Amino acid sequence: MSSVFSQPSLIFVMLVLIGLSIFFIKRFIDEYVWNKRLNNKKHAMRVHILKHPIKQRLALYLAGALSPAILVIIAVVASVNLPTNQYDFVRFNKGDDILDVYTSFEKNYRRINNWGLTDGLMLEENDLITTETADYVTFSGTGSNDYSQTNTQVTGVDEIDNVVTDGKYIYIAEDNQVKIALAYTEEQLVDVLSLVKTYDYIDESSDCSQGFYTEGLYVDDDYLVVIGSEVDYYCNPDPDSSDDVIIYDYYRRSDDVTVYVYDKNDNFNLETTYEVRGNFVGTRKIEDNLYIVTDTYLPLYEEDVEVDEYLPYYSVNNLSTSAKYQDILYIDGITPNSFTTFYALDLDHKQVDMEVILGDSGYNLYVSHNNMYLTGTIWSPQRLTDDWFSTETESNSHTAILKVAIDGPRVAFDTFGTIAGRTLNQFSMDEYNGVLRVATTTGFWGDNINNRVFMLDSKLNVISKLEELGKPGETIKSARFVGDYAYLVTFEQTDPFYVLDLSNPTNPSVLGELEITGFSSYLQPLGEKYMLGIGFGDTTGGTAGIKISIYDISDKTNPVVFDEIIYDYSEFGWAHTSVTYNHKDLLVSLSKGLIALPFTSYNYANDTYQYNSGILVFEFDEDTGLFVKGYVQHATNTEDEVYVYKAKFISDYFYTVSNKYIQVSTIDDPTTILKSLSIE
Amino acid sequence: MFKLKVDESKHKTITDRLRLTESADYTYVLTTDKDNVESDKVNIVFNETELTRVASLLDWIVKGEAIYITGSNQYGDKRTESRNIYYFIIEGDDLYATLGTIRMRVNYKLYELETLLADKGFIRVSKHAIVNIAKIDYIKPALNSKLNLLMANGDLIEVNRGYLKSFKEALDY
Numbered sequence: 110m111s112s113v114f115s116q117p118s119l120i121f122v123m124l125v126l127i128g129l130s131i132f133f134i135k136r137f138i139d140e141y142v143w144n145k146r147l148n149n150k151k152h153a154m155r156v157h158i159l160k161h162p163i164k165q166r167l168a169l170y171l172a173g174a175l176s177p178a179i180l181v182i183i184a185v186v187a188s189v190n191l192p193t194n195q196y197d198f199v200r201f202n203k204g205d206d207i208l209d210v211y212t213s214f215e216k217n218y219r220r221i222n223n224w225g226l227t228d229g230l231m232l233e234e235n236d237l238i239t240t241e242t243a244d245y246v247t248f249s250g251t252g253s254n255d256y257s258q259t260n261t262q263v264t265g266v267d268e269i270d271n272v273v274t275d276g277k278y279i280y281i282a283e284d285n286q287v288k289i290a291l292a293y294t295e296e297q298l299v300d301v302l303s304l305v306k307t308y309d310y311i312d313e314s315s316d317c318s319q320g321f322y323t324e325g326l327y328v329d330d331d332y333l334v335v336i337g338s339e340v341d342y343y344c345n346p347d348p349d350s351s352d353d354v355i356i357y358d359y360y361r362r363s364d365d366v367t368v369y370v371y372d373k374n375d376n377f378n379l380e381t382t383y384e385v386r387g388n389f390v391g392t393r394k395i396e397d398n399l400y401i402v403t404d405t406y407l408p409l410y411e412e413d414v415e416v417d418e419y420l421p422y423y424s425v426n427n428l429s430t431s432a433k434y435q436d437i438l439y440i441d442g443i444t445p446n447s448f449t450t451f452y453a454l455d456l457d458h459k460q461v462d463m464e465v466i467l468g469d470s471g472y473n474l475y476v477s478h479n480n481m482y483l484t485g486t487i488w489s490p491q492r493l494t495d496d497w498f499s500t501e502t503e504s505n506s507h508t509a510i511l512k513v514a515i516d517g518p519r520v521a522f523d524t525f526g527t528i529a530g531r532t533l534n535q536f537s538m539d540e541y542n543g544v545l546r547v548a549t550t551t552g553f554w555g556d557n558i559n560n561r562v563f564m565l566d567s568k569l570n571v572i573s574k575l576e577e578l579g580k581p582g583e584t585i586k587s588a589r590f591v592g593d594y595a596y597l598v599t600f601e602q603t604d605p606f607y608v609l610d611l612s613n614p615t616n617p618s619v620l621g622e623l624e625i626t627g628f629s630s631y632l633q634p635l636g637e638k639y640m641l642g643i644g645f646g647d648t649t650g651g652t653a654g655i656k657i658s659i660y661d662i663s664d665k666t667n668p669v670v671f672d673e674i675i676y677d678y679s680e681f682g683w684a685h686t687s688v689t690y691n692h693k694d695l696l697v698s699l700s701k702g703l704i705a706l707p708f709t710s711y712n713y714a715n716d717t718y719q720y721n722s723g724i725l726v727f728e729f730d731e732d733t734g735l736f737v738k739g740y741v742q743h744a745t746n747t748e749d750e751v752y753v754y755k756a757k758f759i760s761d762y763f764y765t766v767s768n769k770y771i772q773v774s775t776i777d778d779p780t781t782i783l784k785s786l787s788i789e
Numbered sequence: 790m791f792k793l794k795v796d797e798s799k800h801k802t803i804t805d806r807l808r809l810t811e812s813a814d815y816t817y818v819l820t821t822d823k824d825n826v827e828s829d830k831v832n833i834v835f836n837e838t839e840l841t842r843v844a845s846l847l848d849w850i851v852k853g854e855a856i857y858i859t860g861s862n863q864y865g866d867k868r869t870e871s872r873n874i875y876y877f878i879i880e881g882d883d884l885y886a887t888l889g890t891i892r893m894r895v896n897y898k899l900y901e902l903e904t905l906l907a908d909k910g911f912i913r914v915s916k917h918a919i920v921n922i923a924k925i926d927y928i929k930p931a932l933n934s935k936l937n938l939l940m941a942n943g944d945l946i947e948v949n950r951g952y953l954k955s956f957k958e959a960l961d962y
Contacts, residue, residue: 136930143928143936146960153790153810154910155851156923375865397873457873458889458942518889542806593838 137171198525199439204416206434207467211409211445250294250301252277253760260633260695262535266476267394269325269336270693272755272766275373278305279757279764279771280333281788282323285311287335288788289377290771293759299773302784306377308335308369321367327394332380332456333371334399338389364388366403370456381459384429385452386421390483391474398518399454402483404447404470421450423461432465440525443468443487449511451481455518464513464520471511475538480523482538482545483511486531508532508549510569526569530561536632536692539590543567544614548588548597560585560599564614572614579605586644589632594620594665596640600628606642608665623668626650627675629658630689635729636699638663639671643688643695643706646675653678655686655708657727659735672734674727682712682719687754696756701776702728705756705763708740721745724756724765726779739780743767790851792830794820799837806840807847817850819843856909858902860886860893867893871909875940876920877902889942912959914938915949922959 201207256276261268271282279292289306293299310321323337368383387403394400407419422431432450439445449470453462471485487509508531512523530549532538537548545565552558560578563571579585579599587598593612599605606629608621627646635641639659646656654677661671676684688695688706696705709722723742727735743765744751753767762783763776771786792815795803804811807819818830826832835843856871875887877899884899885892897905903913910922920938927939936948936956948956 139930140928143930143960146957147922147925147928149810150922150960152808153812153851154923155808155848156910374868455889457869458891460889460942592841 133171198522199441201434201437201439201467203434204420207407207416207437207439207445208409208414210439210467214442214445250277250296253293253295256759257696257698257757260693260697262475262692263477265395265478267327267329268693269327269392269394271323271325272757273326273328274757274759274764275328275330276759278328279766280326280328281766281771282326282335282337283768285309285320285322287323287326287333289333290786290788292764292771292773293762298760299762299784302771302773302786304786304788310337324366324389324392327399328373329394329397331373331397333373333377334394334456335369335371336366336389336392336401338366364405366401368399368401368454381456382424382426383454383461384424385450385454385461385463386423387448387450390449390470390472393474393476393481395476395478395515397455397457398515399456400476400481400515400520401452401454402449402474402481403452404449406447407445407467409445419448421448421463421465423452423463425459425461430461432463437465437467438522439467443509443525449483451483451513451520453515453518453520458518460518462519464522466511466522469509471509473532473535473537475535475540476515477540479515480540481513481515481520482540483513484508484532484538484547487527506531506551508547510545510547510565512545512569524568526565528561528563528565528571530559533585533588536590537585537588539595541590541592541611544572544611545569546590546595546611548585548595550584553584558582558584560597562595562597562609562611562617564611564617573617575609575617575619578607578619586628587630587632587642589634589640591634594662596632596660596662598629598632598642598644606660606668608662608668610665621664621666621668623660623670625658625670627652627654627656629656631692631695633692633695633697635659635697636731638731640668641697641704643686645689646673647677647679648675655684655689657706657735659729674735674737676708676710681710684708684710686725694755696758698758699729701758702730703758703763703776704729704735705779707754707756709752720750722751722767723753724779726756726763739778741765741772741774741779741782743770743772743785791815791817791819791847794818794822794825796821803837803840807844809847853908856905858886858895858897860895862891862893871906871911872921872923874921875924875942875944876918876946877911878946879917887940887942887944912956914946914952914956918946920946 199210253276256274259268259270259273273280274292277293279290281288287308288304291301291303291305294301320340321337322340323335325336327334364387366385366387366389369379370381371377372380385401385403387405390402390404392399392401405419405421408414420432422429445467447470449466449468451464469485469487471483473484475482487507507527507529510526514521514523528547528549530551532547532549539546547563547565550558550560559576562575562578564573566572578597583599583601585597586600589596593610595609595611597607597609603624603626606623607619609617610620611617627644629642629644631643633641638661640662642658642660644656645652645654647654654675656673656675658673659671661669678684686706686708694707696703704727705724708725712719721742723740725740726738728738729735741753743753751767751769753765755766757764758776761776763774763779765772769787769789771788772782773784774780774782791809791811793800793804793809793811816831818827818832820826820834821837823834826834857868858871858874859866859868861867869888873888877884877886879899883894884897886895899919903919911919912922913919924941925938926941929937929939931937934950936953938946938948940946
């Protein structure tokens with residue numbers, strides 16, 4: 110009887126195969142053990158562990174070790190290895206693939222209009238003109254370590270702002286300029302207050318010039334970071350023309366975001382220029398890593414559109430790198446009308462990473478230490494079926510959430526999910542212990558309003574939700590998540606202030622409720638016992654005034670108003686504070702008992718127009734509550750409106766910034782101005 | 790370095806949330822019950838609601854005081870915390886620190902840095918190089934009993950046979 114064992118050549122081949130198998134298996138085990146050891150060590154060092162290609166390596170070794178059958182299995186596994194939620198994620202090879210997706214989408218889905226996207230016109234590239242208008246004054250004094258930082262949502266995740274300080278200098282970004290003022294040194298205190306440098310990003314030699322318009326600033330120990338976009342100005346060629354058609358001046362932002370990084374340790378010289386493709390959506394900074402989100406509108410409906418022209422790219426000191434089609438991801442079912450790009454700029458190493466997603470962009474950006482969440486409203490995409498003629502209503506609006514993981518200087522798409530309703534702002538979201546909590550509202554008026562708080566797992570699957578928060582007809586006006594608790598304000602007639610217990614993600618509950626008049630549009634924790642609310646309320650139970658409230662939340666089941674101050678419009682004329690929509694204009698220091706915010710009033714009475722703008726300064730004490738310490742104005746009864754919009758402190762000194770001055774006083778006596786610096 | 794003494798039912802959850810690695814030879818005892826403290830150890834008694842703060846404290850304990858390294862390149866001098874450096878390597882007569890894609894020349898001897906940064910996760914891998922373990926992305930064993938270290942910036946650094954044992958010991962926390 111003949112068998113394979115009688116054929117030496119076959120035995121040889123089998124032995125070779127077995128030998129190869131053993132070789133590959135041993136190699137894999139070696140590699141696995143070494144990397145397991147490495148990861149354990151990194152875990153012990155409390156270093157974040159990067160995702161490395163162990164699965165691909167495993168596949169390689171097993172394929173080598175076993176048989177082609179494994180390849181088949183891997184192929185099958187790969188084909189079903191889809192995310193757990195209901196969305197399919199698609200990658201591309203070339204621009205035509207994106208056009209195919211668009212064509213397919215148009216064929217299979219309702220064409221759904223989204224929210225206010227622009228026409229995506231392309232601008233020509235222009236060289237930015239930067240001029241310095243003042244000589245730099247070298248000053249070797251040391252600043253203070255005790256200074257006010259930007260009022261951010263997440264501690265350690267910095268947010269862009271128009272005025273920042275590092276304890277020595279105050280940096281101001283205003284339109285086309287960045288001004289650097291020496292504000293404080295330990296040696297000469299506030300005597301040093303002076304303007305030391307101005308970056309002027311406009312070519313003033315031209316009547317109709319190009320320029321760079323600042324979005325804001327970051328500052329840290331090493332760098333001053335200026336972010337903005339180039340702007341094209343279109344000027345009326347003949348303003349004196351008597352033609353019937355009047356052409357006004359206008360300007361338009363470019364489709365790129367520019368980042369200038371100045372070296373603080375080298376006389377603020379420009380160290381690096383980054384350019385990233387897309388319209389500015391949001392930014393954050395964590396340590397030396399700067400994150401920017403942009404969107405680039407894609408006019409795929411145009412004939413002969415060249416997708417290549419819209420492909421996201423970045424450049425570092427004019428060295429440009431474009432996204433590859435293979436790296437672009439599409440979430441099936443979402444309108445393919447723009448590229449949303451997440452950039453990570455490693456400022457220390459001058460490296461950039463990017464993740465490009467084809468689909469609707471968003472507008473509310475929340476960033477934790479580990480993830481970026483971008484939300485936008487989508488009118489739930491529906492495949493074309495018999496219900497084509499059914500009415501698309503607000504009630505089926507959904508919040509789309511893009512989750513992108515951040516790992517130091519790297520960004521990578523994680524997942525996508527949708528939940529009912531729309532988010533109000535970045536404070537509608539919070540990540541805590543791996544759970545994303547999101548507050549949304551469905552509907553605008555009437556009985557179909559539903560305010561919800563969702564608890565989502567790491568894959569954005571809903572773990573649980575609280576529904577029907579607020580009284581009928583009320584919508585969410587502000588939200589703040591703090592650890593195990595959430596604080597929510599809903600409003601239509603009165604202001605229910607809710608305390609939610611989210612300590613058990615599977616079973617959230619309403620713990621306490623307080624009903625008062627008016628409502629807070631911004632909530633800021635003051636330690637663990639108090640919550641500051643800034644919003645609207647008057648002395649007659651309406652909302653015709655600015656109301657500053659302190660809620661005592663020490664008993665979560667029974668929140669109470671600890672103190673409140675109302676500025677009734679009937680006394681001031683119309684008044685406003687930007688803190689109701691921009692939390693970064695609020696200055697809070699619990700250690701100094703200091704709360705300060707811009708406050709502007711307009712009054713027209715007895716044929717006299719009065720404009721008052723200044724910083725309201727309060728002292729907050731846990732025993733005695735809130736006291737007004739003063740109202741710091743830079744000008745009164747002048748023809749020019751001097752708008753005072755920001756307050757900072759360095760050491761014991763209190764700085765206020767307006768469109769004309771920086772003035773300094775002490776925190777103890779904020780209205781006695783020690784020095785005033787013109788910054789015009 | 791650490792030993793966690795809590796209810797068995799909560800042990801895994803708390804370990805995960807604190808990102809904790811326990812070791813047999815420990816200096817610190819972490820516990821929610823003050824009766825569990827050990828007299829010859831450093832004891833941290835914490836409330837379960839304060840896990841985030843405890844995790845920050847552990848970060849501080851493990852990472853310790855920052856050490857700054859000064860170097861220079863064509864842009865001038867630069868001072869950076871050692872944890873940002875991927876590896877040090879000798880080329881010619883000079884020693885370079887690599888930070889992502891940029892390099893700067895540093896005025897140290899390799900053996901000086903080996904001693905200075907031993908507690909910061911740096912390990913000697915050849916006569917010419919010291920690497921930051923935190924910046925190793927992946928380890929690929931080579932055919933010649935050496936190891937290739939794929940660094941987080943894409944560079945490949947070789948662990949020579951003579952340093953294999955000490956490298957392995959460095960990974961065994």
